[in-house]
Amino acid sequence: MSDAIADAKRALRAELRERRQLLTPHQREAAEQGIGEQLDALVDRLGATSMSCFLSTTTEPGTRAFVAAAVDRGIRVLLPVTRSDGLLDWSVATRDLDIAEGMFGLPEPVGELIGPIAVNDVDLLVIPAAAVDRHGMRLGWGRGYFDKTIGSMDRCPPVYAVVFDSEVLDEVPSDVHDQSVTGVVTPTQTLDLAPARR
Template identity: 80%
Template sequence: MKRQLDELVARLGARSVSCFLSTPTEPGTHAFVAEAVARGIRVLLPISREDGLLDWSVATPDAEIGEGLFGLPEPVGEVLGPIAVNDVDLLIIPAAAVDQRGMRLGWGRGYFDKTLGSMEKCPPVYAVIFDSELLDDVPRDVHDQPVTGVVTPTRTVPLSAPSA
């Protein structure tokens, strides 16, 4: 997984990215985050808020990881507000599945859809999934936001966004 994410960051020339900390049931992002920070890439990690928005924290080599609002791994440290993500060159987000049109099925809380929908100038957005989670079609709701592509443990797939 780390190799695919490293190649994506290099190809896009990203110097600042947002990335989530994976759970044991998702493709791993922890090694990518640690190495990106070591290489001088600014990595923002999400922190869930009760109001449905995401705060952000800058990843550091010695960052403490705790349990967030929903039991997910989240950084413990200085908290930046929701608009901090507006400065990244690339968003790397979780997904349960993504379809060939770029529609992402999340975990039902809408955090990333709200974030993407509120950004003035959204950079490329790639969802991290297993190869088997790239499907022909996923359910779509009016608030759902498409992704630019997916990153799996074996490949990176650019996708076309659906037409309005």
């Protein structure tokens, strides 16, 4: 990655982090409700019975209520658990989910881990992002876990990134290792941006 791209990514991430910190509790609550409604509709549209999702931090658009509701609906939800080798393990979400701080201070499930290839069996990937552009390019938070996961899948299902409405941008800085997403879910809309992967 060139220094210019790395610098542009760093600057944009810092700006987005700062914007997220300024959201009020009411805005966060409304965003979580909207994300839940959008993800419910997406799951129904795609007919997904097994999917991956993530446990949101306090500054991310909330996904936790959706995960709990999806489990109640009988959807198998895999949650990511970071590993020191740059790969993700997965844990199946349950209604009485125990959550602990993971390797990078992120919320992660506590329980039985299934290996990195478990995600090959899902119908839908729902992943975090800092921003997504209108061509489907995703800007992550810089650790590369989801880019590696998506890039290593033989038959990747649709991949949707979750961001706030203001984080759907005209363009984000990217390099050859960055993976595009099929679409983006915000609190008010779901946008299909790139062809579904095969």
